Amino acid sequence: MNMAYIPFNVQIAFMVIGGLLAVASLVSMYLVRAKPERDYSELRLRIKTWWIIVAVFATAVLFNRTVSVIVLGVVSFLAFKEYLSIVPTRRADHRVLFWAYLAIPIQFYWVWIAWYGLFIIFIPVFVFLFLPMRMILIGENQGFLRAIGTLQWGLMITVFGLSHAAFMLVLPAEVNPAGGAMGLVIYLVFLTEINDVAQYIWGKSFGKRKIVPKVSPNKTVAGFVGGVLTTTALAVALAPFLTPLTRYESLGAGILCGLAGFVGDVTISALKRDIGVKDSGSLLPGHGGILDRLDSLTYTAPLFFHYVYFLHY
Amino acid sequence: MLRTLFALLIVKPVALLMLGINVRGKQYLPLSGPAILVANHNSHLDTVALLSLFPLRIINKVRPVAAADYFLCNRFIKWFALNIAGIVPIERRAKEAGLHIFTPAIEALDDGSILIIFPEGTRGEPEMMGKMKNGIGHLLSVRPDTPVIPVFFYGLGKCLPKGEVLLVPFFVDAFIGEPLKWEGNRQLFMDKLAKAMSELQSKAITVVSDEQF
Numbered sequence: 350m351n352m353a354y355i356p357f358n359v360q361i362a363f364m365v366i367g368g369l370l371a372v373a374s375l376v377s378m379y380l381v382r383a384k385p386e387r388d389y390s391e392l393r394l395r396i397k398t399w400w401i402i403v404a405v406f407a408t409a410v411l412f413n414r415t416v417s418v419i420v421l422g423v424v425s426f427l428a429f430k431e432y433l434s435i436v437p438t439r440r441a442d443h444r445v446l447f448w449a450y451l452a453i454p455i456q457f458y459w460v461w462i463a464w465y466g467l468f469i470i471f472i473p474v475f476v477f478l479f480l481p482m483r484m485i486l487i488g489e490n491q492g493f494l495r496a497i498g499t500l501q502w503g504l505m506i507t508v509f510g511l512s513h514a515a516f517m518l519v520l521p522a523e524v525n526p527a528g529g530a531m532g533l534v535i536y537l538v539f540l541t542e543i544n545d546v547a548q549y550i551w552g553k554s555f556g557k558r559k560i561v562p563k564v565s566p567n568k569t570v571a572g573f574v575g576g577v578l579t580t581t582a583l584a585v586a587l588a589p590f591l592t593p594l595t596r597y598e599s600l601g602a603g604i605l606c607g608l609a610g611f612v613g614d615v616t617i618s619a620l621k622r623d624i625g626v627k628d629s630g631s632l633l634p635g636h637g638g639i640l641d642r643l644d645s646l647t648y649t650a651p652l653f654f655h656y657v658y659f660l661h662y
Numbered sequence: 663m664l665r666t667l668f669a670l671l672i673v674k675p676v677a678l679l680m681l682g683i684n685v686r687g688k689q690y691l692p693l694s695g696p697a698i699l700v701a702n703h704n705s706h707l708d709t710v711a712l713l714s715l716f717p718l719r720i721i722n723k724v725r726p727v728a729a730a731d732y733f734l735c736n737r738f739i740k741w742f743a744l745n746i747a748g749i750v751p752i753e754r755r756a757k758e759a760g761l762h763i764f765t766p767a768i769e770a771l772d773d774g775s776i777l778i779i780f781p782e783g784t785r786g787e788p789e790m791m792g793k794m795k796n797g798i799g800h801l802l803s804v805r806p807d808t809p810v811i812p813v814f815f816y817g818l819g820k821c822l823p824k825g826e827v828l829l830v831p832f833f834v835d836a837f838i839g840e841p842l843k844w845e846g847n848r849q850l851f852m853d854k855l856a857k858a859m860s861e862l863q864s865k866a867i868t869v870v871s872d873e874q875f
Contacts, residue, residue, distance in 0.1 A: 423679075426831075430682065434817070434833040443823065446830045630833055631684050 354522075355411060356529040358590040363407060366539070370399055394635030402633070402642065406538065410531040414461060414519060421515040422457035424639070428507035429453060431630040431638045435621075436503065439496050441489035448483055449500055452476045456512050463519040472509040477501055506616075507640070510647045513654040514538070520662055528591035533657060536584075536591040540603065541649045544580040544610040551575025565618045568611075577607030593661045605656055606649050613648030617641070668746050669713060669721045677714030680831045681707070681821060686865075687838035690811055691715055695723050695774040697841075698810045700798065700855060702791045702863075703780035704819035707829070709747065711818060711836065712778050725750050726778040727767055750777065752797070764800055771805050781855075785824045791859050798855070799848035809841035812855065814862035837862045 373396050381389050409420035429450070438446060452472060459468040481497050514534055522530040552572025560568045584603025588594045594602055617640055621629060630638025677683055692699075693716075701708055709726050716724050730751035733743040743749045750770050753763050770777060779801075781794035791814070802808060817834035839858050844851055 427682075430831045431833060433831075438820070440820075440823070443826055443830055444828060447828045450831065632682065632833075 354529060356527070356532065358527055359411075359529060359531055359535060362535050362539070362591065363411075366403055370396065370403060373399070391635055396635075398633050398635045410518065410534055417518045418457050418461045418515060421460075421511070422453060424643075425457070425508050425511045426450070426453050427632065427639050428511065428643055429503060431632065431640050432503040432507050435624050435626055435629055436499050437624075438499070439489060439492055441487050442484060442496055442500075445480060445483050445487065445496075445500070449476070449480060449504060452504060453508050456508055457515060460512055460515045460519060463516075465516070468512070468516060472504055476504060506647045507643075510651045511643065513650040514646065517654055517657075520658075524661055525591075525593045527589060527593070532591035536587060537606070537649060537653050538646065539587070540580050540584055540606045541610050541645045543583060544576050544607050544649075545614065545645055547579035548572045548576030548611065548614075551579070561615055564622060565615050568615065573611055576611065577604060580607040580610070592657070594657070598660055602653060602656060605652055609648040609652045610645035613645040616648065617644035664745055665722050665748050666718055669718055673710050673713045673721075674718075676710055676829075680829060681711060681714075681818075682831075682833045683711055683714065683836050684833060685715065685836045685838065687840075688715075690838045690840055692776055692809060692811060692841070693717070693720060695776045696771040696805065696808050697776045698771075698798065698801070698808055699724075699776060699778045699813055700810055700859070701778065701780055701813040702815060702859065703782050703785050704787070704815070705785060705822045705824065707818045707822045708780065708785075708815055709778065711815060711834065712813065715836070716776075720776075722748070723774060724748070724776045724778065725770055727752055727780075729783075750775075764797065764804070767801055768804055771801070771808055787819075791856075791863055794852065794856060794859075796848065796852065799852050802844045802851055803848055806844040806846070809843065810855065811841050812839040812858040812862055813837070814839075814859060814866055816866040835866060837866050 377389060377392050377396050380387075381393065405420065405424075409417050409424075433446065456468070456471055459471060480500060481493075484493060484497060514537065517533040517537065518530055520530070520533070525532050528536065548568070549572065552567065552569045552575070555571040555575065556569025558570045559566060560570050560573050581600060581603030584606065585596060585599045588596070588599030588602065592599065592602075617629070621627065628637030629640035632639045633642055636642050699712060701712060712726075713721060713724055725748045728743065728747075728749040728751060730753050733747075733749055734740045734751055743751070750766050752767065767777060779798055781798050782792040783795045786792035798810070802810065814837045815834060816837070817832055820830070820832050821834065822829050839862050842851070842854055842858060845854070
């Protein structure tokens with residue numbers, strides 16, 4: 350297979366990620382031994398699933414454009430499928446849903462041929478105008494607005510938003526000599542996931558005042574602030590190795606990812622609260638569904654993309 | 663061979679990617695015959711979903727009991743039904759023919775097969791269990807040692823409803839219940855089976871609609 354050129358920094362990045370996970374695995378194994386009275390099976394499961402997520406992510410970014418587009422397209426498809434499986438849909442819309450699914454391969458095809466113009470308007474304009482028409486041809490008026498609103502929102506979050514992560518891989522690599530074609534995505538995904546973990550740890554350690562009690566009772570101001578600070582520090586430290594961002598630009602990128610990650614997280618929480626489910630699915634043992642893991646990324650991917658795109662591409 | 667290949671190339675990928683089945687009670691799934699799986703029938707996908715639950719090495723032994731008048735109607739469907747799906751054909755309309763219509767099913771059981779039976783007789787309302795026909799009671803009265811495993815699927819009616827040809831992907835849930843034993847009386851057994859199915863159904867509805875919230 351035609352492998353993409355993998356810059357030295359990217360090789361190091363994956364070694365660091367593997368190392369961090371190995372440490373997490375060892376710590377969890379130690380905990381199981383040291384405190385047999387407590388149940389760590391959930392933590393063990395979570396870490397085991399992290400290994401699989403990292404393996405899929407490595408497959409998505411390290412080979413070539415075709416593999417990237419297929420893997421990220423399938424991830425997007427699974428997220429959209431999970432979304433449609435938990436939200437109420439009308440039986441009459443069976444064929445409309447089929448068309449909505451069809452938007453996924455088309456959107457990722459624009460990514461594959463790197464056609465930015467269509468990539469950026471296909472779902473917000475063409476799909477947005479087409480799906481209601483398809484619904485009207487079926488002729489079910491009852492619940493029309495709710496049905497079309499639900500469908501378009503899901504496509505925007507799970508397909509349009511996430512496809513930005515894929516488009517980063519097809520941006521011209523020569524603009525980013527340090528990180529190559531895959532540097533930006535690794536930077537984005539790493540910051541987003543670390544932000545989740547950091548918010549959790551800061552919140553557990555120092556959190557008192559709840560930040561959005563109705564939507565996410567476990568989120569605290571301390572967790573939020575600590576998360577954003579940690580993410581920003583890491584963003585500044587890692588930027589020279591993986592991105593074309595200057596120091597001040599990376600400061601902005603860190604704050605952006607911290608804030609957006611938090612908003613994405615609570616937005617999916619609000620969705621789950623509204624529907625009345627705890628997890629969006631059960632695809633990722635120990636994490637819940639795929640949307641439970643991708644929640645922050647649905648916000649950080651498009652926002653970080655346009656931030657970098659505006660500054661450098 | 664053909665069936666294993668079909669399972670590997672079609673059944674498993676469709677079930678994995680297009681559906682994604684969340685199974686509860688997998689430990690009750692029989693891994694050797696003779697056994698009978700009883701499921702609610704909402705879509706042609708039910709059979710695909712059930713087949714996908716089994717490991718490839720025994721998939722040859724899993725055989726859906728199906729209506730001869732529907733599946734043996736034309737040459738292509740007949741070839742597919744007998745050689746790929748591996749159905750055990752039953753004459754639905756041959757009431758006057760008497761009980762020996764079950765002979766193929768009994769032979770399959772004696773051969774160590776795991777039969778799939780949809781006792782509603784046809785595809786019913788989505789996510790519901792309709793009234794069950796008595797055929798399975800007849801089978802059990804002749805082969806009383808066969809374990810009967812109830813399975814309830816939730817969500818398949820949304821993927822491919824009766825009368826639709828387009829498959830729309832959704833995650834679905836499967837609930838497998840404890841094996842039931844024959845107790846010497848057809849009515850008693852059918853009641854027990856109906857109760858087991860309705861318990862799985864109410865479990866499905868509570869678990870799916872308010873997942874441990």
